[in-house]
Amino acid sequence: MKIELENVKPMDIERRSFEIITEELKDRRFPKEQELIVKRCIHTSADFDYADNLCFSEGAVEKAIAAIKRGASIVTDTQMAKAGINKKVLSRYGGEVLCFMSDEDVAEDARRQGRTRAAVSVDKAAALGKELIFVAGNAPTALVRLYEHITEGDFYPALVVGVPVGFVNVVQSKELIMETDVPYIVARGRKGGSNIAACICNALLYMMDSDRGY
Amino acid sequence: MKIELENVKPMDIERRSFEIITEELKDRRFPKEQELIVKRCIHTSADFDYADNLCFSEGAVEKAIAAIKRGASIVTDTQMAKAGINKKVLSRYGGEVLCFMSDEDVAEDARRQGRTRAAVSVDKAAALGKELIFVAGNAPTALVRLYEHITEGDFYPALVVGVPVGFVNVVQSKELIMETDVPYIVARGRKGGSNIAACICNALLYMMDSDRGY
Numbered sequence: 001m002k003i004e005l006e007n008v009k010p011m012d013i014e015r016r017s018f019e020i021i022t023e024e025l026k027d028r029r030f031p032k033e034q035e036l037i038v039k040r041c042i043h044t045s046a047d048f049d050y051a052d053n054l055c056f057s058e059g060a061v062e063k064a065i066a067a068i069k070r071g072a073s074i075v076t077d078t079q080m081a082k083a084g085i086n087k088k089v090l091s092r093y094g095g096e097v098l099c100f101m102s103d104e105d106v107a108e109d110a111r112r113q114g115r116t117r118a119a120v121s122v123d124k125a126a127a128l129g130k131e132l133i134f135v136a137g138n139a140p141t142a143l144v145r146l147y148e149h150i151t152e153g154d155f156y157p158a159l160v161v162g163v164p165v166g167f168v169n170v171v172q173s174k175e176l177i178m179e180t181d182v183p184y185i186v187a188r189g190r191k192g193g194s195n196i197a198a199c200i201c202n203a204l205l206y207m208m209d210s211d212r213g214y
Numbered sequence: 215m216k217i218e219l220e221n222v223k224p225m226d227i228e229r230r231s232f233e234i235i236t237e238e239l240k241d242r243r244f245p246k247e248q249e250l251i252v253k254r255c256i257h258t259s260a261d262f263d264y265a266d267n268l269c270f271s272e273g274a275v276e277k278a279i280a281a282i283k284r285g286a287s288i289v290t291d292t293q294m295a296k297a298g299i300n301k302k303v304l305s306r307y308g309g310e311v312l313c314f315m316s317d318e319d320v321a322e323d324a325r326r327q328g329r330t331r332a333a334v335s336v337d338k339a340a341a342l343g344k345e346l347i348f349v350a351g352n353a354p355t356a357l358v359r360l361y362e363h364i365t366e367g368d369f370y371p372a373l374v375v376g377v378p379v380g381f382v383n384v385v386q387s388k389e390l391i392m393e394t395d396v397p398y399i400v401a402r403g404r405k406g407g408s409n410i411a412a413c414i415c416n417a418l419l420y421m422m423d424s425d426r427g428y
Contacts, residue, residue: 003386003389003390004386005358005383005386005387006383006386007380008382008383009328010324010328010330013330013382016381016382017380017382043381044379045379045407046380046381046403046404046406046407047386047405061313078298079298080294080297080412081294081295082295083296084292084297084408110224114223114224116224140317141224144219145302149424165258165259165260166227166231166257167230167231167234167235167257168222168230168231169220170226170260172217172218172219172220173219175217176217179217189260190260191260191261192260193258193259193409194294194408194409195408198294
């Protein structure tokens with residue numbers, strides 16, 4: 001078989017990818033502020049399920065962008081998502097990306113209490129007393145703990161990105177978040193992951209970054 | 215709607231997840247040494263396409279494990295994959311995880327030469343003159359450059375994990391690698407990503423880690 005490479009310059013690869021995604025989405029239309037997020041999730045996964053499974057609470061994107069502009073930080077439950085989020089754009093507004101999953105005190109509390117490190121991480125985030133975006137790319141237990149905090153009224157993130165992936169309580173944990181009045185972006189169902197978590201954050205940040213010209 | 219959470223202890227979540235994956239794969243059978251890799255990719259993505267798209271060259275898993283035991287390092291084209299790979303198990307055998315994508319010399323060469331940083335990173339890996347596993351979770355251009363090195367005979371990785379994701383030259387770059395005689399694990403088609411890249415490395419490392427009891 002003759003394998004033919006498409007001749008695309010490095011700087012044009014992303015643009016060409018988005019053209020292909022747009023072509024294959026055919027006549028699917030998305031609200032303007034959601035479109036880039038949906039397409040970027042497809043771009044990062046090559047999985048068109050994200051055209052159907054992403055759910056946005058009303059005004060979620062605007063609220064998230066406003067929070068970032070006020071200097072909100074991002075807390076995530078995976079080191080991979082932390083590695084993937086664009087710190088440069090976020091830091092322009094004063095925010096940083098935090099992940100407590102490898103912290104010794106979190107591991108210790110989790111062991112002692114028989115809870116997941118992700119659930120303990122949510123408590124640690126809540127205790128910061130700061131405006132935060134919480135990004136769950138791995139652990140449904142993070143979303144369940146967030147649900148408890150939100151319904152008890154003692155921690156209310158500016159946005160919950162709820163995209164854990166998997167088979168145990170993942171579907172349910174996302175539905176719980178969508179029952180609250182917290183601003184959310186959720187990938188309904190089993191799919192998600194640290195790549196999708198980082199991607200959604202970056203889509204928000206790139207929308208705020210006129211250098212990128214979206 | 216009443217949302218019911220499954221009562222699974224933190225330490226049992228992964229095992230329960232693998233049970234569900236095994237159930238849903240029904241009568242699908244995989245060669246013993248590939249099974250854990252396939253299931254772990256499904257676990258990390260909730261995407262059963264990986265039951266069909268993962269391709270292994272003959273003896274790839276055994277060759278990779280032998281290389282890690284000899285102290286081979288892992289070079290990857292994404293910081294996210296680097297963040298996700300289990301450094302603890304790898305370091306027991308003397309290997310480390312490297313990613314050159316943010317290196318200033320790589321960025322500079324890429325700019326000057328009109329190439330991608332991923333392609334330049336492959337050259338930097340080749341110049342190390344060490345036994346390496348090359349893991350492409352992002353850039354098809356890394357695989358194309360590896361193909362050139364392999365066919366020219368000046369760099370021959372112990373294993374190529376070829377799982378870039380996307381729409382431009384991704385499919386072709388994987389087919390190129392599968393035309394060589396290099397040991398490979400490739401996710402045929404458009405899918406892959408840094409999560410899958412890290413996951414395949416971790417599956418190999420966990421097979422070598424009797425503590426995990428697989």
